[in-house]
Every structure is written in structure tokens, then in C-alpha cells.
Amino acid sequence: xxxxxxxxxxxxxxxxxxxxxxxxxxxxxxxxxxxxxxxxxxxxxxxxxxxxxxxxxxxxxxxxxxxxxxxxxxxxxxxxxxxxxxxxxxxxxxxxxxxxxxxxxxx
Amino acid sequence: xxxxxxxxxxxxxxxxxxxxxxxxxxxxxxxxxxxxxxxxxxxxxxxxxxxxxxxxxxxxxxxxxxxxxxxxxxxxxxxxxxxxxxxxxxxxxxxxxxxxxxxxxxxxxxxx
Numbered sequence: 001x002x003x004x005x006x007x008x009x010x011x012x013x014x015x016x017x018x019x020x021x022x023x024x025x026x027x028x029x030x031x032x033x034x035x036x037x038x039x040x041x042x043x044x045x046x047x048x049x050x051x052x053x054x055x056x057x058x059x060x061x062x063x064x065x066x067x068x069x070x071x072x073x074x075x076x077x078x079x080x081x082x083x084x085x086x087x088x089x090x091x092x093x094x095x096x097x098x099x100x101x102x103x104x105x106x107x
Numbered sequence: 108x109x110x111x112x113x114x115x116x117x118x119x120x121x122x123x124x125x126x127x128x129x130x131x132x133x134x135x136x137x138x139x140x141x142x143x144x145x146x147x148x149x150x151x152x153x154x155x156x157x158x159x160x161x162x163x164x165x166x167x168x169x170x171x172x173x174x175x176x177x178x179x180x181x182x183x184x185x186x187x188x189x190x191x192x193x194x195x196x197x198x199x200x201x202x203x204x205x206x207x208x209x210x211x212x213x214x215x216x217x218x219x
Contacts, residue, residue: 030205041213043213045207086150088150090205093157093162093205
């Protein structure tokens, strides 16, 4: 099956810093989503981005499908950004999640 | 829409008992997914339905697990008999035409 690798696995930032999270995948995909899992376990949709670039406030994402990677940018990080960020890809109808990046933003 | 609704939120049961998890997808979504999240294995797709028909159940770990979708607004995931290693958070998600998926709040299952 398709392999999804996220990096870095862990990231510690000072409030106000910027960061880039990466998602590499091993095969062509139909869909790609970024999620934030908050400390209460909820999976919150950030972006549905099979290709191209999108922005939503301090967050933006870019997927280069031909090169099989996606990037999530977080600018001016806040403590509420802490949690685990997952990339999930869909290939032939089947979804695969990466192992996530655990982000800790310190005040 | 209230989003994907799962019940119960928490379930504690004894080994050997039957467990039934329930999911109501977002109205109008025709794809439904069941996932399991554990520390060891992360988020795994167990089974997904399209238009109430199971399409891929290759992620279902054992015959003890079964899932049904009797209509477009309801699905169940059943474990019978349950074992301690089934302890996990089980998520249900739905999407329109297998595009952007939206997740429920999950059911935290503990089998003692």
C-alpha cells in the first residue's frame, strides 16, 4: 500500500515562531487532507488539498502532486496550535494517515 | 448540520462482551469510514462504505469485527467478543463522493 511519511516527528516552538511540516507519499493520490488533532482528541479539518496552494489565516498548505509531497505552513504560532498534525492521503478509495507531527508551542 | 455523530463517547466493557459503536454521518455524504487510533499503530482505516455498500474491509483486523450500514444515515461497528487489545479510540468519518472527510469525536473503548 501507499506509504505516508511526515516530518519532523516532533517540533517545539516558541510562541510567535513559524514552522513548516512536510508530508511525503509514495504513490499518486486522489485526495490529500491536513488535520489537527487537539489535546482533547478531536480531528479538525485544516485543508483539503489534492494539489495547489490554499491559505486560511495563519495557516497555508501546498501540495505538489507530481513530486508527491505536501507542506503545511504555520505562521506566528500560538499555544493553541499545539497538538498533532496529520496528513492523510487517498489512493484508489483507500485512505492512509501519516504518523503525525507533534507540535508544542511554548508561551 | 451537527457533523458526524458517534455514540457512545466512552465505553468500558469486560473482555468477552459484545460492543457496538454507532455513527450517524453528515446528511448527503455517501462515503463512510471507520478508523481505529492506537499509540502503537496510529490511525488505521478499518472499513469504508460507498452508498451504504462496503467497498474495502481489508483493514478489519479479525472476524470478531463487523460493520454494517443499513441506510444512509446510520452505521455500526461491532466487536464480538471483545478483547483488551481492542482498546482504542474508534473514529467514524463521512465525505461526499470520497472527497473531503469529516470526523466524529470518536468513541474511546476500554476492554478490561
